[in-house]
Amino acid sequence: EAQVTQNPRYLITVTGKKLTVTCSQNMNHEYMSWYRQDPGLGLRQIYYSMNVEVTDKGDVPEGYKVSRKEKRNFPLILESPSPNQTSLYFCASSSPGRSAEQYFGPGTRLTVT
Amino acid sequence: GQNIDQPTEMTATEGAIVQINCTYQTSGFNGLFWYQQHAGEAPTFLSYNVLDGLEEKGRFSSFLSRSKGYSYLLLKELQMKDSASYLCAVSLSGGYQKVTFGTGTKLQVIP
Numbered sequence: 001e002a003q004v005t006q007n008p009r010y011l012i013t014v015t016g017k018k019l020t021v022t023c024s025q026n027m028n029h030e031y032m033s034w035y036r037q038d039p040g041l042g043l044r045q046i047y048y049s050m051n052v053e054v055t056d057k058g059d060v061p062e063g064y065k066v067s068r069k070e071k072r073n074f075p076l077i078l079e080s081p082s083p084n085q086t087s088l089y090f091c092a093s094s095s096p097g098r099s100a101e102q103y104f105g106p107g108t109r110l111t112v113t
Numbered sequence: 114g115q116n117i118d119q120p121t122e123m124t125a126t127e128g129a130i131v132q133i134n135c136t137y138q139t140s141g142f143n144g145l146f147w148y149q150q151h152a153g154e155a156p157t158f159l160s161y162n163v164l165d166g167l168e169e170k171g172r173f174s175s176f177l178s179r180s181k182g183y184s185y186l187l188l189k190e191l192q193m194k195d196s197a198s199y200l201c202a203v204s205l206s207g208g209y210q211k212v213t214f215g216t217g218t219k220l221q222v223i224p
Contacts, residue, residue, distance in 0.1 A: 033212070042216035043156070043200065059115075059213065090155060100144065100204060102212070104155035 002027045004105035006091050012111045013081060021076045021108050023091030031094045032074040033058070033102070034066065036087040043090070049074055081112045115139045117215035119201050124221045125191055133186045133218045135201035143204040147175050147186045150198045150217065159186065159199075188220075196222045 004025045013019055025032065033048040035058075045058030049068040063085055065077040074093075078085060091105040116138045125131040137145070144163040148156035162168060162177035162184065174187040186199055198217040205211045 035214075040216065043202070043214040045212055045214075048211060056211075058211070100146075100161050101158040102146075102148075102156075104157070106155055 002103070004091055004093055004103050006089075006105035006108050008108060009106060010109050012113065014113055015082055016080050019078050019081060019110075021078075021089060021091075021110070023074045023076065023105055024072050025074075025091075025093040025103070026072065027093060027095075027103065028071065029093035029095050029103075030071070031096065031102075032068065033092045034064070034074070034076045035090045035092065036060065036085075037090060037107075038087050046076070046089075081110075083112050086110060086112050115203065115205070115213040117201055117203060117213060119199075119215045119218045121216070122219045122221070124223060125188075127191055127193060127222055127224050129191050130187065130189050131191060131220065133188070133199050133201075133220065135184045135186070135215060137182050137184070137201070137203050137215075139182075139203050139205060139213065141205045142179065145175075145177055145184045146200075146202040146204065146212070147173075147184075148200040148202065150200055152197070156200055161204075191222050193222050193224070196220060 007022045034046040035043045037043045044060045047066040049055040089108045092102040094102045119135045147159040150156040160175035167176045172189045177184045198219045200217045201215040
């Protein structure tokens, strides 16, 4: 089944404790993105990747890091989480082409206390 | 900067037609997405318009006017399951992968 998976789905952590949210897709997509979704603000792109070892900042990259060492994986790293990073995070993947449909993972709800 | 506007909430009756508008002002433009998002779930793709005009896909249609910075999503024969948020998003120049979303329109379908 074609899918994007994220882990963990739920995470409660404390300020300053490094964490990684994993994202994996099995559709051989070149493009992958991370978004955060907050009430009243909608989905905001954090980082995106056009292929292995090629990443770029989205609209809200501060406090986040990413890496793309393999085509299928695109982990999101929070080196020193803060309470303002409490949010719902989505990973998405897509291929270049006219349809450009993004497939979203199920989401990771992160709470930083 | 990027600016995408859509109504916050709409209510429509089961069986009716509803149009959800989206206006955008962006620096660079490739195309415009519409996504559906049910509460607590991930967004799912509805349409992607690159050229001006109307594209129809079953009960859903999407329209784009690039010169006016305007799009709409038309939902026909509304069903209760269409109650969801509808997200307008613009793909910016430089590649499909740089995407800016509007804040979404929450549609409530009532009997």
